[in-house]
Amino acid sequence: MKNKIIASIFILLFVVLVYSIMQMPAGSGTDSLAYSESTEYYLENAASETGVTNIVAAILTDYRAFDTLGETIVLFTSIVAVVSVLRPDRKPKEGENNG
Amino acid sequence: MDLLKDILEHINFIGAVALFVIGLYTVVTHSNLIKRILGINIMGTAIFFFFIAVGNVLEGAPPLIDPEGSSEVVFINPLPSVLILTGIVVVVSITVYSLSLVVRIYETYGTIDQKEIAAIQKGEDYSD
Amino acid sequence: MIEQLPIVNLLLLLLTALVIPLFKKKNFKFTLSLNFTVLLIVWVISVYLLYYVNTEGAFYYRFGNYHPMIGLELLIDPFSTLITFFIMTMVLLIFVYSTSDATDGIHQKEYDRYYILMFILLFSMYGIIYTNDLFNKYVFMEILSITTCSIISIKRKKQNYSAAFRYVMLNEIGSLSYLFGVALLYMVTGFTNIEMVGQSLETVWQTHPTNIVLAIGFMIVGIGLKAAIFPFHIWLPDAHASAPSSSSAILSAVVVKVYLMVFVKILFRVYGIDILSALNIPTMIMIIGAVGVIMGSFFAIAQNDVKRMLGYSSVAQIGYIVIGIGLASYLGLSVAIFHVFSHGMMKTVLFLSVGAVIYQRNTRLINAFEGVGYLMPITMGAFFIAALGMIGIPLTSGFISKFNLGLASFEGGSSPYIFILIASGILNAIYYLPIIIAAFLRDNPEKQTVLSKDKVPALMLAPIVIISIFIVGIGVFPNGLMTLIEYAVSTFEV
């Protein structure tokens, strides 16, 4: 019975989301709101400013390079985190110093 | 009739939202830890799908400029593709970390079911 | 040269995190002193930036000198320098404590991993507060959530693993719904820079309100989950109960506050006060905060594990800050930021003194605190001062924030919240006083009534004593901090 209620809550959430999506701008053309002047700037002078033909790579490593730096740090932290969890320098005996 | 046309226009976003709600449902209701990690992955993919749907342009070419001469080609919006490149790596590293936790939980609790873990915890709450 | 300082801060923290694994062979004292010098340098730079920004005015740090519409930028203004100053002061003192108490369940060889994670945690907190771009903030929030989970799960106990796992799951739902909010905003504005989104939202508010309403909802839920605001606080008590005391001090005194400041930044810079009041979001936030204050204190009373009780009392104190934010007035915001400072100090003293008690007496059950006052006068003295602050007794910073919060809510025309403040003061007394009474008035099992010095290393006691002096100091002369907060709050048009 309990998961019937939970399921109906999620269906209600889905219906609300779909209803609100129907009011959102659906324009998937160059006139859509997301296609702002920053996109036009990227497409027009990314090649000339960064000398690279793949604009995604240009944005990734030149305009928003700090994002990608954050990205590599996420990778570095995930290694340190997994090593701190899985790589005991000696087998963790239960009842190690407590508290 | 225009409702159908309207839905067709928004079909990408509706699909993304459906995936998002499914992922949320999996994370919230399932008690098996691995299934909850899968739910997080579904939610992550749903949001990246939504990002791409936002940046999509009908008959838009991938944002590669050919050096010879820029014939009038309509490109898609490159920014969402950059953002989700970063997002995918984030969801991967979160999944790896939570999987390593699940390995440890299985080793110490002997089970990966949230209810059993809670029962064990309730059983010996102050053995600390 | 001055405007390079923010990047110098970030790079120093990052380079130390990368350099520590190379010093495996050196003895551990070398790494500790290296870490301490770096933290000190970054603290000095943050203080200088705070001074510079308040005198010269805010400035931007643009990566690659691109226009903010194209590239990323850091915004160094009175608000971000004040919060980074708070972060670094707290972490510096907690670091001093953790050098000797890191044995609390962490293996000898795990030390360097613990400090790598702590430095990356600091790097991501600095990044969150400095950055002026919504997606960049999301990337740093992810780094913060991985590092906070791993400083909880670094202790090899099974409670830690399950607490860390639950924290990862809830944190991940939080950041993904925040990202969904960012996607919705991008869909309507085409920018991810905070100020540009804020400006274009005013025009878009008339044409596509549903997008903005959905984005506000997802962002509030997302950041609420991460900042442990009341209905989404489930992970905080378990995480605190099992984590090592220095990490739970960092977690509750600093990390949660950073998310609350992100909450303030997004509400008042991205959306602006008129959209918020059109949807009467501030009243909703105040109700959430008030419920959090009361329920948090109720749960805290029912605990008998000290750390879990402190975790619930953190949830209650976060409710205060949320009420301050919800007032959405000049005084309300300055009270919220003041309470970030005062609660940060008090919670750090409480957690570190409990850690010292665990270090010496290996127990953490509330009813095992009998007569500890005689055995450890300094630690329990500091615990006493901090507990008074939490209850809100005059002469402590806790009283100042409660008094101003009452004033602000009275001014803001929502005076019923004053009763909530009084009720929560009483509830705090109900769960803090028994510990103090047990510690000082009852005699301990060893029947020792003469005051003996704490058998705890001096490096652990120093931060506890320093911060408790500050609690009383700021309680008596708050106007020094108040002017800084005034500068910070003036950057928001509230």
Add this chain to the structure above:
Amino acid sequence: MDDIIVRSITRIVIPFVMLYGIYIVLHGHISPGGGFSGGALVGSSLILYTLVFGVDKARKKFSHRVSEIAESGGILLYLMVGILGIFLSGSFLSNQSAGFPMGELGSLLSGGIIPILMIGIGVKVASTMISLFHILIEEEK
């Protein structure tokens, strides 16, 4: 998995997969792909090697020391390029304004710091994948 057919096939396939991965990383700024996808390809070829030839042989090929250097190396390369940008043009990670050689559009050496950063990211992603895989595999024993 010491089946002779699988071992010989992987011995043939792995160099090509790795070559293709390196190709994608190097041509990241001209054709689609780049640091992330190229690094993932190189990483998966290493994982294939570990799966087929077992962890201890793979550990000899890609030891702890190497994986640690590759990890911090990737980020240090990134930071050095960024700091270079500070000295040359006063802001972290700047490219054209820092006067890096832009090269001719569409050629391999075009785009200033972009190919260097792409290589940094590719090395980082590949070493992260392979060392995570090794940690998780070693946990079984």
